[in-house]
Amino acid sequence: MIKGLKICGVSDPKTLNFILNHPHPPKFIGFITNYEKSRRFIEYKKLKKLINVERKQVNFTSVLVNPTDKILEKIKHLNFDYYQLYDVSPKRTKEIKLKYKIKIISAITISDKNDVIRYKDYSNISDIILFDSKGYNKSESFDHNLLDGVSKKLNKMIAGNIQIDDIPNFKDKDYIIDLSGALEDESGKKDINRINKLLSLSSKI
Secondary structure: OOOEEEEEOOOOHHHHHHHHOOOOOOOEEEEEOOOOOOOOEOOHHHHHHHOOOOOOOOEEEEEEEOOOHHHHHHHOOOOOOEEEEEOOOHHHHHHHHHHHOOEEEEEEEOOOHHHHHHHHHOOOOOOEEEEEOOOOOOOOOOOHHHHOOOOOOOOEEEOOOOOHHHHHHHOOOOEEEEEOHHHEOOOOOEOHHHHHHHHHHHOOO
């Protein structure tokens, strides 16, 4: 049974409000905080205003790619529960976790089996390990079968071009499922109807 959903790349109040007030909200919502190459990136002033809301039972997650001390200091008082870190060494991850007293999702980007085992370097310092593709701001896939040997005890999240109709295929997996591109229309904006379909479907699994 899946352990929950994360909707990533939310960037506008209407979408955020819809998700937070849905009868079956996800466990996590992700906000692209410092990766300007992404079309889902949110400038700081807009981000600060956007997430200054009652989160209810949803965990707000700051998605950060190799964050500098400057950006970490800038966002440290914002309404986040987790930092999702890409391209951050285990040592640096531990420093961030201890300094900012924040829960950590460590993102491991996967192309082959050798990439998968890197999770062991982060498992003792991260609250969740995210297995993602190498696409970053692009919706790319990787072979999820590569994760079959990962410890059952690990708190796992999985991303990488997962589609809404793929969700039932994960019903026997102990993953948190992370979606972004599958919830967007042709212009790249989050689609309320697709989000509603996802959340309604997941409530039945």
